[in-house]
Amino acid sequence: MKNLVVGAGFSGATIANLLATELNEEVEVIDSKDHIAGNCYDYKDENGITIHKYGSHIFHTNNEKVWDFISKFTDFNTYMHKVYANIDGIETTIPFNINTLYDVFPKSLASRLEEKLLAKYEYNKKVPILEFTKETDKDLKFLADYVYEKVFLHYTTKQWGVSPNDVSGAVTARVPVYISKDNRYFQDKYQGIPLEGYTKVVERMLDHKNIELVLNKPFKDYKKAYQKYKRVFYTGAIDQYFNYELGKLPYRSVNFKFETHKQEYYQQNSVVNYPCNYDFTRIHEYKYYLNEKSDKTVIAKEYSEAFETDKNERYYPIPNDKNTELYNKYLEKAKDLDNVYFLGRLGDYKYYDMDKAIARAIELFEEIK
Ligand code: UDP
Numbered sequence: 001m002k003n004l005v006v007g008a009g010f011s012g013a014t015i016a017n018l019l020a021t022e023l024n025e026e027v028e029v030i031d032s033k034d035h036i037a038g039n040c041y042d043y044k045d046e047n048g049i050t051i052h053k054y055g056s057h058i059f060h061t062n063n064e065k066v067w068d069f070i071s072k073f074t075d076f077n078t079y080m081h082k083v084y085a086n087i088d089g090i091e092t093t094i095p096f097n098i099n100t101l102y103d104v105f106p107k108s109l110a111s112r113l114e115e116k117l118l119a120k121y122e123y124n125k126k127v128p129i130l131e132f133t134k135e136t137d138k139d140l141k142f143l144a145d146y147v148y149e150k151v152f153l154h155y156t157t158k159q160w161g162v163s164p165n166d167v168s169g170a171v172t173a174r175v176p177v178y179i180s181k182d183n184r185y186f187q188d189k190y191q192g193i194p195l196e197g198y199t200k201v202v203e204r205m206l207d208h209k210n211i212e213l214v215l216n217k218p219f220k221d222y223k224k225a226y227q228k229y230k231r232v233f234y235t236g237a238i239d240q241y242f243n244y245e246l247g248k249l250p251y252r253s254v255n256f257k258f259e260t261h262k263q264e265y266y267q268q269n270s271v272v273n274y275p276c277n278y279d280f281t282r283i284h285e286y287k288y289y290l291n292e293k294s295d296k297t298v299i300a301k302e303y304s305e306a307f308e309t310d311k312n313e314r315y316y317p318i319p320n321d322k323n324t325e326l327y328n329k330y331l332e333k334a335k336d337l338d339n340v341y342f343l344g345r346l347g348d349y350k351y352y353d354m355d356k357a358i359a360r361a362i363e364l365f366e367e368i369k
Helices: 010-020 064-072 098-104 107-120 138-160 167-175 198-206 220-227 319-336 354-368
Strands: 003-006 027-030 043-044 050-052 059-061 081-089 090-094 190-192 211-214 231-234 249-260 271-273 282-285 297-306 340-343
Touching: 003 010, 003 220, 010 027, 010 198, 010 211, 010 231, 010 297, 010 354, 043 198, 059 064, 059 354, 064 354, 081 138, 090 098, 098 107, 138 167, 138 297, 319 340
Parallel strands: 003 027, 003 231, 027 211, 081 271, 231 340
Antiparallel strands: 043 050, 059 190, 081 090, 249 297, 271 282, 282 297
């Protein structure tokens, strides 16, 4: 009997690859989209620029197992991701760090704040903004309120539709206040962009005699027939699997407005955030990732919006207590199913980065094998 994997993103491709290679089992992989790689999908456009169709993806991990696994399918460049932000017309770096202090404040104020920060926190400490705003020292409270207002409040409201207090603290803690001069966005041991893109990585994961791939295939066509499979690995939305019978889990979606410009570069960096002004949250400029040369450049302005069935795509689960409670009810129902396993951002309703999605698939494989 074969396995069925629903979804050809990183989660599905990882589990399919492990079943095929390590257990020598047959796997049928279906995806409702007309391409593999899920929201990590990328392609080279007519200008020779690799476009991340669903927004910038930077691979980063501290997990040796995940790094060893993905490195079987690709080499990476030595890209170190930085994010710039435009705060009141000043271009500076995000996460807000000691260098940012000197970009946005007069030198005397910046150095007073730096001294106070270093007296209070260890160098290289990452402080979540919601913790930082509890500061009682007058200067540090001024700084915390400034960062909250200029970096987090409006960006988070645009991105999630609610203020930073109404999404799980883990969301804004992904981008801490960083008591450091390190301008990188990620400090992981391994990071980079796959030299031939993410789609190629997933293509290689699925390229095995035991794996059959069927695109443009919605799971509903298979639901009744699933008993004929040894196991089903479902990486789609868990609420959809159960026909929303307990209610819909909310997700955020994103709309990218692409523009091609007849100039070598549009902005200074691959990603520039607009945390306070403008309706978009950030602008991506793709040629930076693989240092591709062209006399044109392609950018995407990112607009966040609520997910609506049949209108747009699911990008982010929305972690908060209410949604977790509903997800847990679906999880209880899932436990009653024989041989159906849920995984991935949508299956687990968790805000996984790519490495976490792969790690979860590897762990699940180790449990079942
Ligand atoms: N965030 C923010 N301002 C920024 C960058 C991030 O408020 O300039 C908050 C926002 O709530 C965002 C979260 O931090 O959704 C996580 O940001 P990250 O860059 O990790 O988001 P992703 O790249 O996964 O969309």
